[in-house]
Amino acid sequence: MDVQLWTWILVGLSFALYFGIAIWARASSTQDFYVAGSGVSPLANGMATAADWMSAASFISMAGIISFIGYDGSVYLMGWTGGYVLLALLLAPYLRKFGKFTVPDFIGDRYYSNTARTVAIICALIVSFTYVAGQMRGVGIVFSQFLQVEITYGVIIGMAVVLVFAFLGGMKGITYTQVAQYCVLIFAFMVPAIFISIQMTGNPIPQLGMGSQLEDGTYLLDKLDNLHTQLGFKEYTDGSKSTWDVFAITLALMAGTSGLPHVIVRFFTVPKVKDARKSAGYALLLIAVLYTTAPAVSVFARTNLIETVQNKAYAAMPPWFKNWENTGLISWTDKNNDGKIQYSNSDAVNGKPEFKESRGENGERLVSNPTAYGNELYVDRDIMVLANPEIANLPNWVIALVAAGGLAAALSTAAGLLLVISTSISHDLLKRQLKPDISDKQELLAARLSILAAVLVAGLFGIYPPGFVAAVVALAFGLAAASFFPAIVLGIFDKRMNKEGAISGMIVGISLMLFYMIRFKTGFFWLEPLPPSEWWFGTSPEGFGVIAMTLNIITSVIVSRLTVAPPEDVQNIVEDIRIPSGAGKASDH
Amino acid sequence: MESRSNARAYWKANLKYLLILLSVWFAVSFGAGILFKDFLNQFHLGGFKLGFWFAQQGSIYVFVILIFIYIHLMNKLDKKYGYSE
Numbered sequence: 299m300d301v302q303l304w305t306w307i308l309v310g311l312s313f314a315l316y317f318g319i320a321i322w323a324r325a326s327s328t329q330d331f332y333v334a335g336s337g338v339s340p341l342a343n344g345m346a347t348a349a350d351w352m353s354a355a356s357f358i359s360m361a362g363i364i365s366f367i368g369y370d371g372s373v374y375l376m377g378w379t380g381g382y383v384l385l386a387l388l389l390a391p392y393l394r395k396f397g398k399f400t401v402p403d404f405i406g407d408r409y410y411s412n413t414a415r416t417v418a419i420i421c422a423l424i425v426s427f428t429y430v431a432g433q434m435r436g437v438g439i440v441f442s443q444f445l446q447v448e449i450t451y452g453v454i455i456g457m458a459v460v461l462v463f464a465f466l467g468g469m470k471g472i473t474y475t476q477v478a479q480y481c482v483l484i485f486a487f488m489v490p491a492i493f494i495s496i497q498m499t500g501n502p503i504p505q506l507g508m509g510s511q512l513e514d515g516t517y518l519l520d521k522l523d524n525l526h527t528q529l530g531f532k533e534y535t536d537g538s539k540s541t542w543d544v545f546a547i548t549l550a551l552m553a554g555t556s557g558l559p560h561v562i563v564r565f566f567t568v569p570k571v572k573d574a575r576k577s578a579g580y581a582l583l584l585i586a587v588l589y590t591t592a593p594a595v596s597v598f599a600r601t602n603l604i605e606t607v608q609n610k611a612y613a614a615m616p617p618w619f620k621n622w623e624n625t626g627l628i629s630w631t632d633k634n635n636d637g638k639i640q641y642s643n644s645d646a647v648n649g650k651p652e653f654k655e656s657r658g659e660n661g662e663r664l665v666s667n668p669t670a671y672g673n674e675l676y677v678d679r680d681i682m683v684l685a686n687p688e689i690a691n692l693p694n695w696v697i698a699l700v701a702a703g704g705l706a707a708a709l710s711t712a713a714g715l716l717l718v719i720s721t722s723i724s725h726d727l728l729k730r731q732l733k734p735d736i737s738d739k740q741e742l743l744a745a746r747l748s749i750l751a752a753v754l755v756a757g758l759f760g761i762y763p764p765g766f767v768a769a770v771v772a773l774a775f776g777l778a779a780a781s782f783f784p785a786i787v788l789g790i791f792d793k794r795m796n797k798e799g800a801i802s803g804m805i806v807g808i809s810l811m812l813f814y815m816i817r818f819k820t821g822f823f824w825l826e827p828l829p830p831s832e833w834w835f836g837t838s839p840e841g842f843g844v845i846a847m848t849l850n851i852i853t854s855v856i857v858s859r860l861t862v863a864p865p866e867d868v869q870n871i872v873e874d875i876r877i878p879s880g881a882g883k884a885s886d887h
Numbered sequence: 888m889e890s891r892s893n894a895r896a897y898w899k900a901n902l903k904y905l906l907i908l909l910s911v912w913f914a915v916s917f918g919a920g921i922l923f924k925d926f927l928n929q930f931h932l933g934g935f936k937l938g939f940w941f942a943q944q945g946s947i948y949v950f951v952i953l954i955f956i957y958i959h960l961m962n963k964l965d966k967k968y969g970y971s972e
Contacts, residue, residue, distance in 0.1 A: 382954065383908075383954060386958075387954075508944075509934035535939040541921060549917070572972070575954075579954040579957075590948070593944065878972075
């Protein structure tokens with residue numbers, strides 16, 4: 299059977315499974331809709347958290363990025379896992395004990411102030427929307443790549459699917475679908491990795507294969523370092539970012555991870571505080587399976603790529619090379635007219651390749667924007683995971699499986715985020731602020747309507763991606779680190795923290811982060827972003843969250859000590875959340 | 888009043904655990920994986936340079952272990968102070 303047919307079958311089967319679950323797990327109350335009735339087992343919640351967390355970016359892009367930047371890619375590996383330690387130790391158990399539906403709920407009640415709640419809602423919406431737009435785009439790309447439909451239709455199909463299980467089931471439907479999605483995505487990621495590891499090193503465990511010897515007795519990593527040096531790259535195991543920047547980005551990603559509302563809200567769905575701790579443990583364990591395999595995939599893919607193309611004739615390239623060239627994600631320009639591919643450390647084209655209609659004498663697609671540097675090959679980073687099974691000559695069903703896995707990853711994350719957005723609107727804004735007297739049934743209706751609206755907006759972002767989305771997704775972590783993370787941690791660990799301190803801290807943190815982002819990354823209308831040489835203390839915008847977060851904390855502490863202590867009953871709440879026993883179901887008041 | 892001092896003692900023990908576990912968290916990632924990476928890279932673990940291994944593999948394994956140790960410690964602590972349920 300060909301890849302196309304396999305893809306339709308596997309994607310069709312997995313979607314049928316998700317729909318079945320969505321119908322089985324319909325939500326009948328706001329309890330069900332927001333926090334799945336607080337009745338999810340820790341293991342199921344761990345799986346759902348893992349699927350929620352691992353997005354199209356983790357599944358498709360991360361291993362590809364690491365394979366191009368080597369050691370520097372460690373920031374993602376450590377940052378996106380280490381955050382769960384902070385989450386488990388500093389946040390999850392206490393927020394579960396507190397027992398409300400959302401992060402703005404906690405901020406609003408702990409800081410006895412609707413202003414604080416509103417600031418938190420705005421932060422939650424900014425963070426979630428930037429994130430979800432990227433996911434819908436990911437869904438569109440996977441569909442278009444594997445099912446040969448237009449990206450626009452891909453996004454629309456994705457919207458329809460997410461809508462069905464989020465609309466019917468709310469958190470309950472999403473949680474159980476995510477359990478299934480975790481299984482699909484991890485299976486799809488591991489199978490090709492294991493195959494390739496056996497092929498290259500004879501070791502079936504990719505994590506060990508990465509550090510194993512090849513047939514000729516050299517270690518794989520040493521060989522890759524050598525290849526890199528020969529081609530003029532830095533050694534793979536050595537990075538080119540400064541130590542401080544690696545430090546800052548890693549810390550910002552960690553704090554950001556534990557401050558992301560769609561991750562935190564998952565811990566409201568388990569019955570007890572004890573279960574919240576346990577499910578954070580399961581979540582990280584299940585995430586670590588992918589995160590320790592990804593760097594191995596990067597090493598395999600990088601070595602395979604260099605060996606396949608370097609100094610080989612274009613005419614002798616395997617079919618995958620030409621297929622991806624046809625989709626525009628690979629380009630080759632024969633700069634020295636020898637008919638062979640020369641790959642080295644420089645840009646082959648200016649930005650992305652712009653293809654002409656005509657083909658060259660070797661049959662390659664000609665580009666209109668080659669550079670004068672020696673490198674002849676452009677490879678898009680995103681294709682490493684998708685093309686890996688083809689590069690390694692794996693059977694067609696494995697290639698199709700990767701498509702189903704990528705879709706599971708993108709859809710599960712999109713669903714989780716859409717729920718946070720709709721909860722912010724129907725619960726935090728409508729129920730808690732504008733119309734406190736609406737009934738449970740009306741609130742449920744409002745929640746469903748806001749999911750519908752959120753899906754439409756997210757879909758629009760996916761079809762017409764604003765240029766800033768790609769740049770901003772990575773910065774969503776900086777924003778979360780600079781705003782929520784300090785407010786929540788201080789709210790638990792510093793009894794004296796009051797509303798004046800927390801609000802001014804959040805505002806200082808998020809505005810500084812936004813300012814830095816705009817100044818150095820995205821630009822703003824007529825304002826061009828400044829070059830890296832102008833960065834403050836050599837900190838990249840991705841790592842700046844650490845500085846914004848530190849200033850948030852300093853501001854909060856100073857302002858709180860200069861103003862009156864929080865009222866007695868709030869101090870009692872803090873005493874109470876520090877004790878694990880007696881957590882009821884999460885409730886709305 | 889007694890429940891209050893009980894709660895205080897529990898909280899103090901909790902903070903002590905956090906301090907120890909977070910020090911390990913910091914040491915394996917920011918220490919071994921970033922700040923002392925170059926120094927550690929002169930040692931090898933199989934085919935891995937040690938600093939590189941910590942940054943891309945080791946720190947993640949330790950993170951997982953840390954959370955499970957925390958779960959175990961806190962369950963014991965909950966029992967000792969009568970907060971288990």
